[in-house]
Amino acid sequence: MFCTRCGSKLEPTARFCSSCGAPVASASSAYAPPSPPYTDGRLVRPRNNRMIAGVCAAFAQAYGWDVAIVRIVVAVLCLTGVSALAYVIAWIIIPEEPFAPLPPQN
Template sequence: MPFYCQRCGTSLPPSARFCSNCGNVVTAAPPLSGRSLVRPIVGRQIAGVCIGVAQANGWDVMLVRILTVVGFLFTSGLVGVAYLAGWIGIPEEPIAMPGTYPPGAYPPGSYPPSTPGGYPPSV
């Protein structure tokens, strides 16, 4: 996705910090806020599609659920087909197992940490 200079409209690569035409400082777009689109385990009513969409966009869950039901009634089931597609296509939230580290907490081969005395500790 090319960026454009706000002053002169020159197309710039995403890594540009300055406009090559006029020298204007190019500011990067702020990152998108919110969570990734997943179907959470906790708080779901049927499949978790409505709560996943609501959390990903920062909306109220009850509003999304009400709009889904109203949309289902007024579109002759088209929203129901979209709900089924979301049920199939949106991944479930990964389950955090107690006692495990999150992925990437330790690089491969770096655990156990190197400590004086070696591992396992000698008695």
């Protein structure tokens, strides 16, 4: 690799040019780790931390709500008969979280 300012040859691990002192844009510093695919705001029903079908946990996880508050609100609404049907519909519509990849075995 070469310095983008003066063109001097650089060590692959160099962070600054040894000739002109310009910072080196290395691939490692530009790399940003991707966020987990199922915690970035998508509405999925998590496989753990669920009470019935994970609908409350799905909304809490997707929007950053407290799952306990979501459950209380849903439970109160269920008493009125409004959200019981909505819960079943959400159960059907919201996809289940994909299986998390297994941790690497040593």
